[in-house]
Amino acid sequence: MQANWTQEQIAAFSKADDMYISPFYSDGKTPGTPTWIWSVIADDNLYVRAYNGQDSRWYNSAIEQKAGKIKLAGEEYNVSFQPIDNDAVLTEKVDGEYKEKYGNSNYLSPMLGKGPVSATVKILPRDE
Numbered sequence: 612m613q614a615n616w617t618q619e620q621i622a623a624f625s626k627a628d629d630m631y632i633s634p635f636y637s638d639g640k641t642p643g644t645p646t647w648i649w650s651v652i653a654d655d656n657l658y659v660r661a662y663n664g665q666d667s668r669w670y671n672s673a674i675e676q677k678a679g680k681i682k683l684a685g686e687e688y689n690v691s692f693q694p695i696d697n698d699a700v701l702t703e704k705v706d707g708e709y710k711e712k713y714g715n716s717n718y719l720s721p722m723l724g725k726g727p728v729s730a731t732v733k734i735l736p737r738d739e
Contacts, residue, residue: 616657616736623684625652625712632659632734634672634679634692642680643672649722650683650734651708657683657734658695658705662718664726673732681734693733702728 616624631645646669650659661667673679673692681690695701706723713719721727 615655618655620684621652621655621657624650624657627684628712629683629685630659631682632669632673632679633681634669635676636672637676639676639678643669645682649709649713649718651705651712653701653704653708658708659732659734660705660709660722660727661730661732662722662727664730666726667730670730670732678737689737691735691737693735695731695733702731705731 627650630648630650632648633642633645635641636643648659648662648669650657652658661670663670665671674694676692678689678691681688695705706728709719709722713722
């Protein structure tokens with residue numbers, strides 16, 4: 612299993628605004644319908660949040676299946692998903708990255724709210 616993203620991937624991901632997330636269906640191998648989503652890099656790790664919080668379908672699939680695919684910066688990757696527990700320091704860092712990357716968007720404020728923050732997911736590369 613690849614431990615983490617390369618520095619080249621991190622650099623590309625930090626600028627990209629084209630992420631699609633597809634957690635696997637319950638069979639554990641069929642990717643779900645791709646959902647466009649914001650992504651940020653904090654501490655050299657890739658994070659996403661569910662706009663609709665823990666009620667989001669993709670979020671529930673990601674937490675249940677723990678794996679899927681993403682398309683980001685023009686490439687497709689097999690990934691694993693890790694929910695982020697109540698970590699105030701990490702939440703502050705991820706919030707800061709959302710503000711930096713998406714500060715001009717009307718959708719930024721909701722992404723910093725309790726629901727989306729509670730549905731923060733770390734995405735790691737997974738070898739097949």
